[in-house]
Amino acid sequence: MNLSEKIVIVIDSAQESFSTPFEFESDKKMSCFQMFKRITEIFVCNKNFINKKHEFALMVLTPSDVQWKCDFTSDVDSFRKKLDTVQDTLVENSQKYFPLQNAFELVHQRLTRSKLLTHDNIVRLIFLYSRSENFPKFNLADTIIEELAEGTNFFIDLIYVHEPSCSEHKCKEIFIELNKMKMHKTSYILEVARDAMELHRFMARLLAHPIQRVN
Secondary structure (H helix, E strand, O other), rough: OOOOOEEEEEEEEEOOOOOOOEOOOOEEEEEEHHHHHHHHHHHHHHHHHHHOOOEEEEEEEEOOOOEEEEEEEHHHHHHEEEEEEEOEEEEEOOOOOOOOHHHHHHHHHHHHHHOOOOOOEEEEEEEEEEOOOOEOOOOOOOOHHHHHHOOEEEEEEEEOOOOOOHHOOHHHHHHHHHHHHEEEEEEEEEOOOOOOHHHHHHHHHHHOHHHHHHO
């Protein structure tokens, strides 16, 4: 199946003060945010190679809110330029919660405005979340989320990258909360610590359309 998709990639740009970098055999180190940008670029290029009609939009999770950075486009170079402008920002240690609800509201607003919430469109929302102390807050009973979830062609996937030492942070509690986003039986809600190879593998799994996956 080679259906064109409209994919919103949601990248967490927040960096916690204790954040552990990814380390490579070459002694190179990359922050979680840098890794998110890297795997996003690879994903977009591969999806574009599979089908030139795929369109991508970019949303960024800042320390305390969300920002829409790029409207749907099939122009990979244009998307990459927008991605390059995004910078990471330090999260205040005093901030305990993140209003992830705002992401759903902004997506709903954009999809409604563009009249994309129809059975004729396949829309995917891919979250890349990286906070080990900042607890995500969202309400599945909210009318907006229910309307998105009821769409037969609307799918959510998520990759949660957390600190290696989960016992010292809230990784487990956060992942349990994020798992509530599994609104479709073929959705992927995945978690990984600082394993670059595994993170790339997870992103590669998202290349296939959700309805092509084995339950």
